[in-house]
Amino acid sequence: MYDYLCRSHSVNDCSQISNCQSNLHAVDHANTRFSKNCIANGVGNVVCARHTFVGKSSAADLKKGEKYCSMDYVLLSTLMGVTIAMLVVSYDVACQWSVNFASCLAAFPIAMQFEISDIFFTTVIPKFHILGHGKQCQSTWSLNFRCWMGRTDGEGVEREWSHINPVALSTKVMGPGSRHDTLDDHWGVWNWRKVVTMGRHLRSKLREAIPASKKHCALLNALSATFHPQTVAEWTQMVEDWQEDASAPNPFEETALETTKADVEAELLAEEKAEQARAPTNDPLLVHTTTMSAFLSMGLDLEDHQRVTSSKAKQLRRGQGLYIEGAMERRRAALRERIESWRSIQALYMPGIAQLCQMSPTDQDTEKPESMQLWLPSSLPTGLRETGCVNGLVDKERRLRLAEADDALVALRRQLRITTGVFNYKKTHVSGTGQKANTRARTMLSQLTAKTRLIADRYRAARKALAILDPNGDWQHRLRPLRQEDIRGPTRTDDDESEGRRELSWIWVTMNRVPIEGDEFEIAEGMPCPLHVLINSHYSLCS
Template structure:
């Protein structure tokens, strides 16, 4: 018989790490005739290399081959044998450290999640909570809140190269992974589930509906951790078969909560929580009995991690912000992203050793930050002393009952553009019923609306022309197409002006146009552009100026300003992402393209407001007090990342 030996290069120590023997007749090793072995030394080394140096099994095995023979002649391949032994050794280590060898029920008496390392700091009534914690005063309830974070990683894929029958797991329910059989059976009942998104920037839902799952038994991994200390939760890890579907995350969520005391308040952080939690109660009722639970909504709060929330709409940023949750402190909810950067659940279990130092460091930072924030808060309270009681009452009411008015949510009152159009269309329809003769098949409100739409087209052409001066041939073709469409619209609008606004035609005829004037610079001469004397005496149909005034007000109130604020929030997120993540030419080019597209939208919204504001000012005869809004200056249009804009224009507009 012959033997292949992997040697340890360390002098003076046992040299045999792995040896495998075959009989002369080629008979391999078997359970009753063991011919393959590995020392504890090599298995311990591989375990430590994996945890600390993040060395893969393949790379570690390659090192052993080099230590055996570095001439390029490969010894017999025992890689699969080594993988099996390493898995068995780690499995036995978990059982040993959990004391299962001394338990009367033995190994097979191990319960679900019993081998997982529980977080020693998170609130647990059986471990670290005092007597009577349930009756704590409202000001101390934040001490007994459990922060959980959910997320998925799509880098941890697995192709269809084996099966559970050929390669079964070792105690899959005893530590971090959910029970395979009930989990798989449940997922088979929700194969037609389709995730829908009504929020911008949710790439996770794109993964949920992806078609690129063919050939994979696992397209990713869903997981839950304690958001503050990053300990993977018992039975809190599950495979994803077709992206980050709600069904997978629902099961993982229920599997985690069955190990938690239902009396403890919980804050759940998830980057798509605005969509996920909407019908969560209904979906939880469809879970199998093993993980089904009853949720008391008053003990739960759903939030979006602080980094991810900037990619959501303003409505999400108000409803699901950690900054607005009492007792959350400076928790960012992004702790679950950090384990993905190492080697998943195994690395997190080693954090217990350094946890005291970490907590002391965070406590020191929190004390310094608290002093700074308290000083600023007290100064602000003195300056706004007459408003503080009202604000405080609103905040306290909202924190006690989430159904009360949200004091942090900005409300936009008044009619929208669509509401104003509907109002005038209804009035015109009633006039037609009364027999009032119509001047044209196109109604007065439709005439003004057509003018405003043409104005919007001119604005888009003008902004694109300025931002894309060095455009490609395709851009030039696109611009010429837009200009041709705009020319046809102007011709049709001039025909309507002869009926509703003849003074505009006279003003255009008397005007000397520059020889190089472009179609997007041609004035439309809406009623607001005419002098009062020009609008009188049949120069403009009666009531037309009021229609435009109301539509301009709707533009200022509900269209331009909210959208401008939203784009400034998005710009802030883009700039932060570019600063921290964009490297090299390719990524920087893509980032600049995205920022330029956002810049175009900001320019369009700001110019639309400015034109509407100037039109209302002309209608009001120059009286700014009748316009309803202050003038929007260029220096007002800034986000938090703009130089000099940290407390600049956007903050002033928010206060107004």
């Protein structure tokens, strides 16, 4: 198995990878003014992905960045004279490089060519670099989903650069011959150190793999036991079919089956239109221009605006200027006006809350709008909720709250992905480049963190309302309490354990609600398996 990757990229070569969903930014700092006129502006090489040995004839100078033709030459030079039965190539842009590799192979000398159809040939993206790609790449090119990969991460070449990069301070001023000899010597020492420490290294890996294999097998069996055996067999067959034929449906691809808040609102509106067609024309509840579902949706939106306004008010500091303080007052005035307008409709659908809304004029004038109680059905006392609301209002709020919780989870996951990407970009390409760039990056991260906090509060509010409206519902199995430690990204951070040992937060493995008849949650027939849950459920002894 071979893995190749290089630090240097060419700006002129960007068009070859531009149609990928990749968020990698390695091209940002390529071909700077300090390297434009150099004979060689980088080195590309091939290393063994399993043990990080540098291959024979596996290094070449990069003339104008990391072009595919240069990397093809490096790979084929390494494979000359080698009998190949299985070849796995990991590359940070394998999703684009592999598209034309077979056709480009024919342009090389016969001695360097090999027949791809005669061997097991596959391409993957290393585990660290794949996090910068989109969902489609992550489900198709991940090492976690490939057979016979074990615990390989494909990032061995990155570790090798930590040894060879310091040599550049000397080799950059050498002649071509001296430079090549020096690099060969350093790579030779690297391989020699690998050989003499291989026994101790493999022994430590074996001691770790045996108990970890038992642990992960037990976790996989416990998870599989929660599903019907026939369902597990169907999912297993889907995986085997996809691994044999990449054109088969990808079981690891996430599909959007959740019922969104917009779907529920449209469904409720259609029901209310049907009720209006059957009801007498003099019923004030059915002829009002604002229906029950629209009234509740407006209430949920007002609740969300209250959270946003409260968050912005907490961020205000004294001395920020009259403009910012005036903007906050205008926001509060607009929110107060919307609440008062909504109150007039609330009296129609919730006549029993008149005594709760009776406040002195002084209190109404001094209370901030973000602190005003809206008195939605979920916030009423039990007796008043049953007698003070029109029929069907409580059930409609339950359905909207359920959709709101699902929407909040989807938004939270997306927000955490964005935050993780921005943080990794700042750490790799912004840190150390200047105070201005760092300040902008920190400001962006602060804004993303504040937005994440608001989404988490929206989920908690929806779940709290569901606990009151439907305390014994099936939603509790998947909409769990959201603790602060649960709000973490899908990828490993510097403080986490290794990729194979860490545990995902429940927000990444919970299943979304499936829209089926009866509006109840269950495993629908034909529902894709949550295989993204199982990506680390096996532990290979070939680690």
